[in-house]
Amino acid sequence: MNTLLRLTVANIRSLVRDRAALFWTFFFPVMFVFLFGWIFGGSGDSKVAIGFVDQDNTPVSMGLEQAFSQVSLLTVQTGSLEAEKAAMQHGDISAIVVVPSGAGAAVAAKSTTSIQLYTDPSSSQVSQVVTQVADQIVAASNLHIAGGSAVVGIQPMTLQSTNISSVAYLVPSILAMALMQLGVFAAIPLVQQREKGILKRLGATPLARWKLVGSNVLLRLLVAIVDAVVILGIGLVFFNVKIVGSLIVAAGLILLGAGAFLAIGFALASFLKTEEQATGVVQVVQMPMMFLSGIFFSFDFLPGFLQTIARLMPLTYLGDALRQVMVNGTQVAPLGVDVAVLTGWLVVCLTIAARSFRWE
Amino acid sequence: MTQSGEPVIRVKDLKKHYGDVKAVDGVTFEVARGEVFGMLGPNGAGKTTTIEVLEGLRPPDSGTVEVFGLDVCRHPESIKQRIGVQLQSVSLYPRLTVTELLDLFGSFYAHHLRTKQLIDAVDLGERAKARSMNLSGGQQQRLSIALALVNDPELIFLDEPTTGLDPQARRSLWDLIKGLQAKGKSILMTTHYMEEAAELCDRVAIMDHGHILEMGTVPELIGRRFKERAVFFDTNLKLSSAQLGTLDGVTRAAQEDGQTVLYSRDVAGTIGALLALADSLVVEPKNLGIRQATLEDVFLDLTGRALRD
Numbered sequence: 001m002n003t004l005l006r007l008t009v010a011n012i013r014s015l016v017r018d019r020a021a022l023f024w025t026f027f028f029p030v031m032f033v034f035l036f037g038w039i040f041g042g043s044g045d046s047k048v049a050i051g052f053v054d055q056d057n058t059p060v061s062m063g064l065e066q067a068f069s070q071v072s073l074l075t076v077q078t079g080s081l082e083a084e085k086a087a088m089q090h091g092d093i094s095a096i097v098v099v100p101s102g103a104g105a106a107v108a109a110k111s112t113t114s115i116q117l118y119t120d121p122s123s124s125q126v127s128q129v130v131t132q133v134a135d136q137i138v139a140a141s142n143l144h145i146a147g148g149s150a151v152v153g154i155q156p157m158t159l160q161s162t163n164i165s166s167v168a169y170l171v172p173s174i175l176a177m178a179l180m181q182l183g184v185f186a187a188i189p190l191v192q193q194r195e196k197g198i199l200k201r202l203g204a205t206p207l208a209r210w211k212l213v214g215s216n217v218l219l220r221l222l223v224a225i226v227d228a229v230v231i232l233g234i235g236l237v238f239f240n241v242k243i244v245g246s247l248i249v250a251a252g253l254i255l256l257g258a259g260a261f262l263a264i265g266f267a268l269a270s271f272l273k274t275e276e277q278a279t280g281v282v283q284v285v286q287m288p289m290m291f292l293s294g295i296f297f298s299f300d301f302l303p304g305f306l307q308t309i310a311r312l313m314p315l316t317y318l319g320d321a322l323r324q325v326m327v328n329g330t331q332v333a334p335l336g337v338d339v340a341v342l343t344g345w346l347v348v349c350l351t352i353a354a355r356s357f358r359w360e
Numbered sequence: 361m362t363q364s365g366e367p368v369i370r371v372k373d374l375k376k377h378y379g380d381v382k383a384v385d386g387v388t389f390e391v392a393r394g395e396v397f398g399m400l401g402p403n404g405a406g407k408t409t410t411i412e413v414l415e416g417l418r419p420p421d422s423g424t425v426e427v428f429g430l431d432v433c434r435h436p437e438s439i440k441q442r443i444g445v446q447l448q449s450v451s452l453y454p455r456l457t458v459t460e461l462l463d464l465f466g467s468f469y470a471h472h473l474r475t476k477q478l479i480d481a482v483d484l485g486e487r488a489k490a491r492s493m494n495l496s497g498g499q500q501q502r503l504s505i506a507l508a509l510v511n512d513p514e515l516i517f518l519d520e521p522t523t524g525l526d527p528q529a530r531r532s533l534w535d536l537i538k539g540l541q542a543k544g545k546s547i548l549m550t551t552h553y554m555e556e557a558a559e560l561c562d563r564v565a566i567m568d569h570g571h572i573l574e575m576g577t578v579p580e581l582i583g584r585r586f587k588e589r590a591v592f593f594d595t596n597l598k599l600s601s602a603q604l605g606t607l608d609g610v611t612r613a614a615q616e617d618g619q620t621v622l623y624s625r626d627v628a629g630t631i632g633a634l635l636a637l638a639d640s641l642v643v644e645p646k647n648l649g650i651r652q653a654t655l656e657d658v659f660l661d662l663t664g665r666a667l668r669d
Contacts, residue, residue: 002467003467003468006463006464006467007464010453010456010460010464013455013456013460014453014454014455014456017455017491018455196450196451197447197450197451198450198451198452198453200417200447200450201445201447201450201452201507202468203416203417204415204416204417204440204443204445204447205440205445205465205468205469206437206440206441206468206469206470207468360417
């Protein structure tokens with residue numbers, strides 16, 4: 001155990017003292033969070049655009065429209081339900097208020113009615129704001145119309161907006177990307193150590209080989225945890241992205257994801273001879289995953305064959321699982337499937353790595 | 361040299377082939393306790409393969425390979441606890457310091473020496489906190505030897521310990537190795553420097569193409585082939601080998617690196633005859649000299665080529 005810890009410490013020291021490795025492991029994902037956070041976070045303009053759909057056209061519905069328009073936090077556009085849904089899916093607006101026909105009549109008849117509020121739960125910050133505003137307006141209307149009794153209610157609806165506009169979508173995605181990179185990139189130092197004969201030299205000592213592999217795994221898992229804390233911390237502090245789901249499930253997914261990609265990295269390392277080869281192949285593996293796996297935009301927009309490829313990539317499922325658990329994002333696949341696919345990659349690649357691992 | 365009891369290394373008919381390449385093709389030798397045994401030969405002779413089989417890094421194809429009387433295939437762990445290994449040109453965790461590396465390697469062994477003691481032994485005190493990547497070539501070799509000594513091994517393998525070093529660094533490494541020998545360590549080393557083998561080794565084996573061609577102490581090897589001393593001078597085309605071969609006392613004439621070498625049983629007679637011959641041809645043998653035959657001559661005689669070809 002002492003040996004395992006010392007080797008892990010040696011690995012940590014080697015990483016911390018290697019500026020290029022540090023950049024890729026920590027600063028690169030952090031840079032991504034800030035970059036995309038600023039691009040899509042709209043930190044300067046804090047107004048939220050919503051659509052208002054009036055299917056009722058009575059004084060009641062017009063009063064509600066006016067009430068929403070007067071809220072300084074909101075900019076309100078009106079249109080048909082189809083048009084507004086399209087606008088929301090396109091990312092132009094973040095929520096839709098629908099007053100269904102018959103609402104005015106129901107109020108006049110002193111029976112109850114409800115308006116529909118479409119929000120995107122994956123952008124939790126915006127949907128919270130809009131829901132609060134709508135609650136206040138409806139409460140005020142009820143007071144005005146019926147002396148406070150709940151004549152008008154809110155029927156919450158969900159509609160996935162284009163994810164590209166949501167920082168909340170991006171934070172777990174960038175975390176998934178960072179975990180993918182730290183795993184796949186682990187192939188490089190391993191190939192390097194073999195090429196330089198370090199593995200061979202260690203082979204001439206009584207050091208058990210599982211300890212050598214174990215120390216590499218420990219290092220990477222440690223890095224995964226640091227990466228996760230840093231990325232989620234920045235998301236929370238700078239862009240107010242809160243984790244809504246279970247932290248324990250999230251932690252489990254982070255470790256599973258790191259493990260799966262680490263296995264992929266080790267499997268790759270078995271087939272690569274030189275550091276130059278490793279650097280190149282690792283990019284060939286990680287680049288398509290970064291762009292096709294629905295990390296920065298939903299892959300619904302991709303042509304069919306690329307979607308098929310995307311559905312084979314482990315990063316698709318890690319990103320999907322993290323988004324589901326952390327920010328209630330819409331799913332590509334059920335969580336169970338995500339976990340199963342990642343476990344599958346882990347087992348297959350670990351087997352390949354164990355069978356074809358070479359020490360020199 | 362104290363040779364007693366069981367040999368520390370016993371190799372019998374070791375073979376190791378890679379496809380068609382017979383890296384080691386039937387090698388047999390023993391190394392006694394306390395002995396410094398040298399394996400000499402050009403690159404590709406099979407020295408490193410032999411040493412790596414002994415270190416437990418490669419399995420032999422066939423033959424008996426025992427270290428401390430233990431089979432290397434069956435008891436690799438207990439052998440590794442007792443040997444020290446220095447490999448050819450290895451850079452170890454470049455970003456760790458000398459002290460950190462020695463501490464780390466010490467933790468691999470059940471029993472190990474104190475890091476301070478090791479650093480002093482190889483004279484790296486001033487560089488103890490330097491990262492290994494920032495050490496000079498000679499310092500890296502010293503570190504590499506210190507790492508081979510962490511477990512206070514009974515048997516030390518040194519694979520070309522001075523290759524690529526300047527003469528001064530080589531000298532100081534020789535002193536270090538002599539010190540280990542004085543402490544009673546058994547050492548198996550490879551080199552392709554004849555003078556290094558002559559300086560350090562109790563016995564040497566000359567290897568080429570996976571075979572041991574000759575084995576013994578350096579004086580034995582030279583004496584076995586050369587009763588003569590060598591008269592040498594810059595080759596001059598007017599002095600033909602046929603003529604030179606018939607000079608007084610000459611047993612054989614050879615060409616070597618632009619020099620003509622005459623092996624002679626009667627140096628004075630040979631030189632007299634040579635000068636007379638040169639005089640008659642109106643030429644002057646330049647850089648004329650006399651020396652003992654060396655291991656280099658032995659190698660040339662055995663293989664027909666110089667060692668570092």
